[in-house]
Amino acid sequence: INHPNFRWGITVEELMKVERQKFFEVYNGHPGVENNGDPTHLSMDAMWDAMLTFRLAELKLGVVYGVGVDDSHHYHDIKLGKSNTGRGWVMVRARHLTPESIVRAMEAGDFYSTSGVVLSEVKSSAKQIAVTIQGEPGVTYTTQFIGTRKGFDGRSELMPAPASEKQPRRTLPHRRYSKDIGAVLAEVKGTSASYTMKGDEIYVRAKIISSKAKVNGSVADEVETAWTQPVVVAKQ
Numbered sequence: 001i002n003h004p005n006f007r008w009g010i011t012v013e014e015l016m017k018v019e020r021q022k023f024f025e026v027y028n029g030h031p032g033v034e035n036n037g038d039p040t041h042l043s044m045d046a047m048w049d050a051m052l053t054f055r056l057a058e059l060k061l062g063v064v065y066g067v068g069v070d071d072s073h074h075y076h077d078i079k080l081g082k083s084n085t086g087r088g089w090v091m092v093r094a095r096h097l098t099p100e101s102i103v104r105a106m107e108a109g110d111f112y113s114t115s116g117v118v119l120s121e122v123k124s125s126a127k128q129i130a131v132t133i134q135g136e137p138g139v140t141y142t143t144q145f146i147g148t149r150k151g152f153d154g155r156s157e158l159m160p161a162p163a164s165e166k167q168p169r170r171t172l173p174h175r176r177y178s179k180d181i182g183a184v185l186a187e188v189k190g191t192s193a194s195y196t197m198k199g200d201e202i203y204v205r206a207k208i209i210s211s212k213a214k215v216n217g218s219v220a221d222e223v224e225t226a227w228t229q230p231v232v233v234a235k236q
Helices: 044-059 099-107
Strands: 023-028 065-069 089-092 111-114 119-124 128-133 141-149 156-158 175-177 183-189 192-196 201-213 223-227
Touching (some): 023 111, 044 175, 128 201, 192 201
Antiparallel strands (some): 111 223, 119 128
């Protein structure tokens, strides 16, 4: 599924029910796709967590992997506000440098997505996730291990449009979910980080946030980030 927040086109309630969905864009380098959401719309990260939680815990529809892309349209005019190449991509652990091997690895979730952070290693199992970051001098890194535990509060509320908005919305309103969904289970500073499962997690994924400003980012004040794929932990 491409850029769900482009013109606020798809809600997470619609996304979570797509039966054969395997991938969606957690990061897109186009300046108009609203990766971070806004006060009345969910971010891509928040949508991913809601999708994973309800698909795995209630809908029985399986995991969705997060992809990073650049969505390039402008190849000569390089600047903020243009859709340039190289803003987002995936790093795949494939046995061979062939389309078949790369696609097979991606379908197995053996890849991570990034807007600049490079990982030397990603190890994941039903018991632990561990990442090693290819650090750069003067850059700091924070790894957030994000997930939802069994027994989560599944309630949500509408995120109404602000009173200052003049034109009525043509798209469905978004809903805000409880803090149980996509909670930060642990946070680790440095170039290596690991999380050992407690056993009650539905899934866990890692998000690595650097202090390095992204060169030619899709929006102002963007920093380089990476996302590992979710590990399903608890049997539902």
